[in-house]
Amino acid sequence: MRVAVVGGTGDFGLALAQRLAQAGVEVVIGSRDAERARAKAAEVSAAAGAANEDAVRDVDLVVLATKADAALQTAASLVDALDETPVLSVASELRFTKHGVLPTEDARSIAERMQELLRGPVTAGLHSLAAASLAHGAAEGDALVCGDDEQAKQLALELAGHVVTGRALDAGPLASARALEGMTAVIVNLNKRYKGHAGVHVTGL
Amino acid sequence: MRVAVVGGTGDFGLALAQRLAQAGVEVVIGSRDAERARAKAAEVSAAAGAANEDAVRDVDLVVLATKADAALQTAASLVDALDETPVLSVASELRFTKHGVLPTEDARSIAERMQELLRGPVTAGLHSLAAASLAHGAAEGDALVCGDDEQAKQLALELAGHVVTGRALDAGPLASARALEGMTAVIVNLNKRYKGHAGVHVTGL
Numbered sequence A, B: 001m002r003v004a005v006v007g008g009t010g011d012f013g014l015a016l017a018q019r020l021a022q023a024g025v026e027v028v029i030g031s032r033d034a035e036r037a038r039a040k041a042a043e044v045s046a047a048a049g050a051a052n053e054d055a056v057r058d059v060d061l062v063v064l065a066t067k068a069d070a071a072l073q074t075a076a077s078l079v080d081a082l083d084e085t086p087v088l089s090v091a092s093e094l095r096f097t098k099h100g101v102l103p104t105e106d107a108r109s110i111a112e113r114m115q116e117l118l119r120g121p122v123t124a125g126l127h128s129l130a131a132a133s134l135a136h137g138a139a140e141g142d143a144l145v146c147g148d149d150e151q152a153k154q155l156a157l158e159l160a161g162h163v164v165t166g167r168a169l170d171a172g173p174l175a176s177a178r179a180l181e182g183m184t185a186v187i188v189n190l191n192k193r194y195k196g197h198a199g200v201h202v203t204g205l
Helices: A011-022 A034-043 A068-077 A110-117 A150-161 A174-194 B011-022 B034-043 B068-077 B110-117 B150-161 B174-194
Strands: A002-006 A026-031 A048-051 A061-064 A087-089 A094-097 A100-103 A122-125 A143-147 A168-170 A199-203 B002-006 B026-031 B048-051 B061-064 B087-089 B094-097 B100-103 B122-125 B143-147 B168-170 B199-203
Touching (some): A002 A011, A034 A048, A061 A150, A068 A110, A087 A110, A094 A174, A100 B174, A110 A122, A122 A150, A122 A174, A143 A174, A150 A168, A168 B174, A174 A199, A174 B100, A174 B143, A174 B168, B002 B011, B011 B034, B061 B068, B061 B150, B068 B110, B087 B110, B087 B150, B094 B174, B100 B174, B110 B122, B122 B150, B143 B174, B174 B199
Parallel strands (some): A002 A026, A002 A061, A061 A087, A143 A168, B002 B026, B026 B048, B061 B087, B143 B168
Antiparallel strands (some): A122 A143
């Protein structure tokens, strides 16, 4: 499997690219700055680094791992480069307030809005993982992945299986992203409250 | 702790009341039908059974455990009887489609809408538990509870601690209910896909 990580020089993107490279996946790090992408690729032993629009060509799956507030704009800027390539959206919108971290007020997920922009199938997942959880190998717990396109979802599940100690689980249609993205706010609140690095393990399956 | 379970003769409400009674909590089963509430209370060794509006008087916490589509209407009908008594909302709105179970299209949670109706503090939790998971004692995994009122949330956490094998965890402000209610759809999808009774265990805390 050949995977591009757009936003692959950011905290989460880089940790993910490193973990995938360690697991033997052929990873291309994408960044707005090609030079920086190449330097980071060398640093984490990824296959290559390139400008985002070049990184996404000729790969099986593209992980869109920019910061959440740039996710939709980045997707829009890559419509032609991505064409029909499957995308995995990992972003969650959070609102930081003095009462804690709140999920977005938008009823639709980033992933569903991304699907309206792109020609290829969008899947969503890995929302419960943080860069820090990937720093020392696979993250503890399971990874939940959702999507409406079965073939794209299988690719995303295969990728997810490389980054957690537990299972990559099919959480249903793309609309499940509303809950999965929202759980990031819950996890941030749990981390603050209990001073930990929370992940999710699904019991009873 | 004295707890009323409104909708306590339904599948989930009754399983919850039974589990709480087993754990030594003083439980009053509420139902629209007082006779039925009394019969079910005897059946599961609850302290008492009564019509909903009587069941909620002089208790520390009220669990609103009707079916999701009746939750807000039931809350509205009990405004005066509840007065300022803390409420725990366990309902999740689901949309069953041929593509799987989808979360609601409403951006706000049932719990947040319930808070606008009631005078007392509303908390939300136990969404990842099913009646079937409570049938043989405490449910596997952790229980997540959220709310804006700290005192009410502590009561809800105490109750939640009695119904799971794991921990009762503080998931932050009431707005977290958007994610927690949405996770019910994810859990139903996981149960269908993997033929199990999924629950959530939070790792890394």
